[in-house]
Amino acid sequence: MKIMVAIKRVVDYAVKIRVKPDKTGVETNNVKMSMNPFCEIALEEALKIREAGLASEVIAVSMGPPQCVDTLRTGLAMGADRGIHVEATTGLYPLNVAKIFKRLVELENPGLIFLGKQAIDDDCNQTGQMVAGLLRWPQATFASKVVLDKEKQVATVEREVDGGLETLSLDLPAVITTDLRLNQPRYATLPNIMKAKSKVIKKYTPQELNVDIRSDLEVVQVTEPPKRKAGVIVSSVDELIEKLKNEAHVI
Amino acid sequence: MEKWRMTHRFIRHSSKLLFDRRSNLNSHNIVPSPGFAFHRYFRLEECNFRRCFGSVATVIERNASFSTLNSDDVSYFKELLGEKSVVEDEDVLLTANTDWMRKYQGSSKLLLQPKTTHEVSQILKYCNSRCLPVVPQGGNTGLVGGSVPVFDEVIINMGSMNNIISLDKVSGILVCEAGCILENLISFLDNHGFIMPLDLGAKGSCQIGGNVSTNAGGLRLVRYGSLHGTVLGLEAVLANGDVIDMLGTLRKDNTGYDLKHLFIGSEGSLGIVTKVSILTPPKLSSVNLAFLACEDYFSCQKLLVEAKRKLGDILSAFEFLDNQSMDLVLNHLEGARNPLPSSMHNFYVLIETTGSDESYDKEKLEAFLLSSMEGGLISDGVLAQDINQASSFWRIREGLPEALMKAGAVYKYDLSIPVEKMYDLVDEMRIRMGQTARVISYGHLGDGNLHLNISAPQYDDKILALIEPYVYEWTSEHKGSISAEHGLGLMKANKIFYSKTPETVQVMGSIKKLLDPKGILNPYKVLPQSLSSYH
Numbered sequence A: 001m002k003i004m005v006a007i008k009r010v011v012d013y014a015v016k017i018r019v020k021p022d023k024t025g026v027e028t029n030n031v032k033m034s035m036n037p038f039c040e041i042a043l044e045e046a047l048k049i050r051e052a053g054l055a056s057e058v059i060a061v062s063m064g065p066p067q068c069v070d071t072l073r074t075g076l077a078m079g080a081d082r083g084i085h086v087e088a089t090t091g092l093y094p095l096n097v098a099k100i101f102k103r104l105v106e107l108e109n110p111g112l113i114f115l116g117k118q119a120i121d122d123d124c125n126q127t128g129q130m131v132a133g134l135l136r137w138p139q140a141t142f143a144s145k146v147v148l149d150k151e152k153q154v155a156t157v158e159r160e161v162d163g164g165l166e167t168l169s170l171d172l173p174a175v176i177t178t179d180l181r182l183n184q185p186r187y188a189t190l191p192n193i194m195k196a197k198s199k200v201i202k203k204y205t206p207q208e209l210n211v212d213i214r215s216d217l218e219v220v221q222v223t224e225p226p227k228r229k230a231g232v233i234v235s236s237v238d239e240l241i242e243k244l245k246n247e248a249h250v251i
Numbered sequence B: 001m002e003k004w005r006m007t008h009r010f011i012r013h014s015s016k017l018l019f020d021r022r023s024n025l026n027s028h029n030i031v032p033s034p035g036f037a038f039h040r041y042f043r044l045e046e047c048n049f050r051r052c053f054g055s056v057a058t059v060i061e062r063n064a065s066f067s068t069l070n071s072d073d074v075s076y077f078k079e080l081l082g083e084k085s086v087v088e089d090e091d092v093l094l095t096a097n098t099d100w101m102r103k104y105q106g107s108s109k110l111l112l113q114p115k116t117t118h119e120v121s122q123i124l125k126y127c128n129s130r131c132l133p134v135v136p137q138g139g140n141t142g143l144v145g146g147s148v149p150v151f152d153e154v155i156i157n158m159g160s161m162n163n164i165i166s167l168d169k170v171s172g173i174l175v176c177e178a179g180c181i182l183e184n185l186i187s188f189l190d191n192h193g194f195i196m197p198l199d200l201g202a203k204g205s206c207q208i209g210g211n212v213s214t215n216a217g218g219l220r221l222v223r224y225g226s227l228h229g230t231v232l233g234l235e236a237v238l239a240n241g242d243v244i245d246m247l248g249t250l251r252k253d254n255t256g257y258d259l260k261h262l263f264i265g266s267e268g269s270l271g272i273v274t275k276v277s278i279l280t281p282p283k284l285s286s287v288n289l290a291f292l293a294c295e296d297y298f299s300c301q302k303l304l305v306e307a308k309r310k311l312g313d314i315l316s317a318f319e320f321l322d323n324q325s326m327d328l329v330l331n332h333l334e335g336a337r338n339p340l341p342s343s344m345h346n347f348y349v350l351i352e353t354t355g356s357d358e359s360y361d362k363e364k365l366e367a368f369l370l371s372s373m374e375g376g377l378i379s380d381g382v383l384a385q386d387i388n389q390a391s392s393f394w395r396i397r398e399g400l401p402e403a404l405m406k407a408g409a410v411y412k413y414d415l416s417i418p419v420e421k422m423y424d425l426v427d428e429m430r431i432r433m434g435q436t437a438r439v440i441s442y443g444h445l446g447d448g449n450l451h452l453n454i455s456a457p458q459y460d461d462k463i464l465a466l467i468e469p470y471v472y473e474w475t476s477e478h479k480g481s482i483s484a485e486h487g488l489g490l491m492k493a494n495k496i497f498y499s500k501t502p503e504t505v506q507v508m509g510s511i512k513k514l515l516d517p518k519g520i521l522n523p524y525k526v527l528p529q530s531l532s533s534y535h
Helices: A037-051 A068-078 A094-108 A127-135 A190-196 A237-246 B002-026 B038-043 B071-081 B090-097 B117-130 B182-191 B208-213 B297-310 B323-332 B358-374 B387-398 B400-407 B419-433 B461-467 B470-477 B493-498 B502-515
Strands: A002-006 A009-011 A033-035 A057-064 A082-087 A112-116 A139-149 A154-161 A164-171 A174-178 A201-204 B134-137 B154-157 B164-168 B173-177 B231-237 B243-246 B272-279 B286-294 B315-322 B347-355 B380-383 B409-416 B438-444 B449-456
Touching: A002 A037, A002 A094, A009 A068, A033 A037, A033 A068, A037 A057, A037 A068, A037 A112, A037 A139, A037 A174, A057 A068, A057 A094, A068 A082, A068 A190, A068 A201, A082 A094, A094 A127, A112 A127, A127 A139, A127 A174, A139 A164, A154 A174, A164 A174, A190 B358, A190 B380, B071 B117, B090 B154, B117 B134, B117 B154, B117 B231, B117 B243, B117 B272, B134 B208, B164 B182, B173 B182, B182 B208, B208 B272, B286 B297, B286 B358, B286 B387, B297 B315, B297 B347, B297 B358, B297 B419, B315 B323, B315 B387, B323 B347, B323 B400, B323 B438, B347 B358, B347 B387, B358 B380, B387 B400, B400 B409, B400 B438, B400 B449, B409 B461, B409 B470, B419 B438, B419 B449, B419 B461, B419 B470, B449 B461, B461 B470, B470 B493, B493 B502
Parallel strands: A002 A057, A002 A112, A057 A082, A082 A201, A112 A174, A139 A174, B134 B154
Antiparallel strands: A009 A033, A139 A154, A154 A164, B164 B173, B173 B272, B231 B243, B231 B272, B286 B347, B286 B380, B315 B347, B315 B438, B409 B449, B438 B449
């Protein structure tokens, strides 16, 4: 069984986000870019399953500008067997990504797809669900534990929900999106970085895959959240109560 | 909350320790109970034993020529600074009287928080006329007892002087007040595309004035040099209250003696630094970090030579730790994760590169690492793929002092030794200490700076006798320095002769006498007792 994993190149988790002065988006020039942390978790889970002998191959997929190859190399250095890069210089929205993914699934026939539950740049949390919908496959989102039964072709997935844990059982092939506590991704070791250099990254364009990437969405404006106001020190209990009543309107 | 709990545990631990010593010394037959309050020990003042466990037991007596604080003094300061800036609160004073390692404990009754250079000047002028000793204090993160009072010195806390005065965005010259916290300066500069030329583990608390006064080194020294190079000017207040304005912002200025250097690294014993002008390098976008394993010390050395040759233009840090250090971090530092878990290695090296071209730098570093691996210098390694991973690698190296504190008692030595001989001392110390204590070593290999730490369950004079003066003698014999970057403070004031000739120390004494004739500035520290008791 092949496992396909989506990995997205995003502004590094630790970088302070700055909005472009013309409010068309977020500044990405001269900014450190890394693999989306949830995608790292997705890849780690796929690698673990392969190492347990339950899958034969892990394919890492990334979509976007040419630099996505760097992110794919990281994925290959972590242990993915090969990569696919769908090069697109215009912005891709979750539905575009899901459509491209569907085409790739038709080409590669994986038995399982892992995606991060969301990307930390646009926080959409839609792509995994859309991929499952387009493929008409069962889906388990926000996975915190994944157990595969190869014989029965069933995945048992625990998800963190409000009241506790929910356990789902899915027939393969299926789509699973990964949450933070699923695992701790491995580091890229030097021997593996060396090996990754000779691994294959296949390149496609959306046109080659016959996917129309026009979008029905239009970004009107991107702005920063309002700055938090500094706190004040009240001088008496009466003043506190007065402020809670008349300013905060909570009592 | 966690920190609070830790502190309390530590206080309990150290108070018990003091108690034991005290009962030994005075044959008091009191049994410590859990409710016994920490500071009650310290209200019993003027006891010399409290310094015994910091370094070799040297009994220091309070300088008899100093006056003691009275209520008129306090009123004068309240008049001068306002009520809020004159602190007599016991809890605040307890913290300010105790150093970060909880090894040194003073009994000051007064802490002042000046807001301007003028206020500092007025305070010193008054103290000098009254012959009241003072101790300047920044973030109180020093490791040699230099930032806390020895007896009842008035604490001058610089934390309220925390304004950034200017940043020249063309030349990168930052002018700020002494009380600015290093991390705040780092984030301020970050917004403008610059970085501080120094970075150290204590950045969240330490202040630039303290950094300059102690000539702090840190992690980036291999790239940006020492503060003697990057500090372009400063303003300092002398003991008599005179303000020496040397706050130049010029890279070149050969007019007369360059006096600012006297205040860099003199640990507040010649004057109080109030403002600093410092050259800050531009922030470069591409930072890469590798965490590597080496099997022997010779490989670490060779790797350093190779790194300087092949990564010269982008190399920004070269740090090492041994397997004992790694073991300690993994056992005592919360959240620490071994980047190379498959097996334990003898040595670990961190190599950081900083440059302007992400893909070029990464390629260059990778090529270097791979060829070093093929050459057998590195046995394993990982390369940080994002900032988060880089922080967790740094956490191991930067978290070592914290892990040592949690592990129990620690004797710290900060030595400059020629790189090729550096680890010989560690091996010799392991043999000397045997089973009595663990020898933990790490440091800035790129600068020939070894941090030698002897970690034991508790402070013990027998252990100390095994370490000192052996470590100092060994270092002196091998033409090293007994203080690479921590300074001398109280711990090593009398040890200066291991690294400096009597003639040199004599000149230092003359300078001290010239600038601070009554010896009120940070007394008992930096220079040996024999020199400073000239009253």
